[in-house]
Amino acid sequence: MSRRNYLIKRVVQALFSLWIIATILFFLFRMGLPDPTAALITEGLNAEQRALIRAQFGLEDPLWKQYMLFLTNALQGEFGTSFSYRAPVAEIVWERLGNTMILMVAAITLAYAIGVPLGAWLSWRRGSLADTLGIFVGLMFRSAPMFWTGMIAILIFGVSFALFPTSGMRTLPYDATGFFDKILTLDFLWHAILPVLVVALYYLGSPLLIMRNTMLEVYGEDFIEMARAKGLPERDILYKHAARNALLPVVTQLAVTIGLAAGGQVVVEVVFSWPGLGREILNAVRTSDFPLAQASFLIMAAFVITLNLLVDFLYSTLDPRVSFR
Incomplete structure (x- = not known):
């Protein structure tokens, strides 16, 4: 195998590994945290306000749609907004x-x-x-x-x-x-x-x-x-x-x-x-x-x-x- 072909093969393997990891992370957090916005929701909020918060983070969409949106945004370096910092996640992570x-x-x-x-x-x-x-x-x-x-x-x-x-x-x-x-x-x-x-x-x-x-x-x-x-x-x-x-x-x-x-x-x-x-x-x-x-x-x-x-x-x-x- 030539060096060029080996390089292409290893890059493809690396991208496949990264996709597997991204998929595991996506489903792991959603299965482990049924309501990931629980940290933002207080006892004083009613059902309508809680649903509005979930809708703002796209958690009311079907799971397959969330998954496709997650992959699309990840390829663009966009990961949403941090609950704790109220700031774009990408800025925090890269820093x-x-x-x-x-x-x-x-x-x-x-x-x-x-x-x-x-x-x-x-x-x-x-x-x-x-x-x-x-x-x-x-x-x-x-x-x-x-x-x-x-x-x-x-x-x-x-x-x-x-x-x-x-x-x-x-x-x-x-x-x-x-x-x-x-x-x-x-x-x-x-x-x-x-x-x-x-x-x-x-x-x-x-x-x-x-x-x-x-x-x-x-x-x-x-x-x-x-x-x-x-x-x-x-x-x-x-x-x-x-x-x-x-x-x-x-x-x-x-x-x-x-x-x-x-x-x-x-x-x-x-x-x-x-x-x-x-x-x-x-x-x-x-x-x-x-x-x-x-x-x-x-x-x-x-x-x-x-x-x-x-x-x-x-x-x-x-x-x-x-x-x-």
Whole structure:
């Protein structure tokens, strides 16, 4: 199969998966919440007023008509009005998703930027004290729940030493004219350091250990012996030859990490009061904000599917031996 055909096939599969998720979300919320506008209806409203509220949100229409309207609007990026905020859901979701992406991308980038070269170096020092300590630290942070690590970090660096803020992403009050105006400040960086480090330490163990173990297998390959026979420096053999061929399992784990991080952000966002999409999903479910919860789950799913699709296409770049079959 050519690269182009493989690309088309994977995109079609991703779109089909997204349609399945959207369909499940649509029926799940309507089956789980017989009256999703219950949060808006008070005891003082009569039957006519309650019916008017339901009609305003299109809940009096037949289910098939609601489903078609939902899919049509979703394709256009329109998800209705939030019950809690009384504002368009799309504006809220995209803003919160941006905050979540900043935290997730920064943390995963930091974890893999440290874990991959460190894992390669530990394989070179196999059996040494540094190797033992590296494995211990990686396993320790990978085993510790993020909410526990986050609370410890807040207690030590936020409360005891007062080095970093303990909540939020900016010092209140602040007036940002746009998304980049909100994040391109030292105050934002000051607030982001602790949550980014907590998430990065949690995911550090995966690339570190996988890279180390894969490198140990690659060291036995013939091309490594050939490189040594040519008299190449050990550092060049380690990072230019062995590491490149050991990256494929790490990329596979990256796809898994992205999916886990997208869902696991809820814990960190709640602990640090980070205004991200994960925390917004929790609040929407808690307050029965039907449109906001539905759109948040769908956007999060689309985000994860897209990133996993991009990771799949990195395979052939990292290892030309991979064929699209």
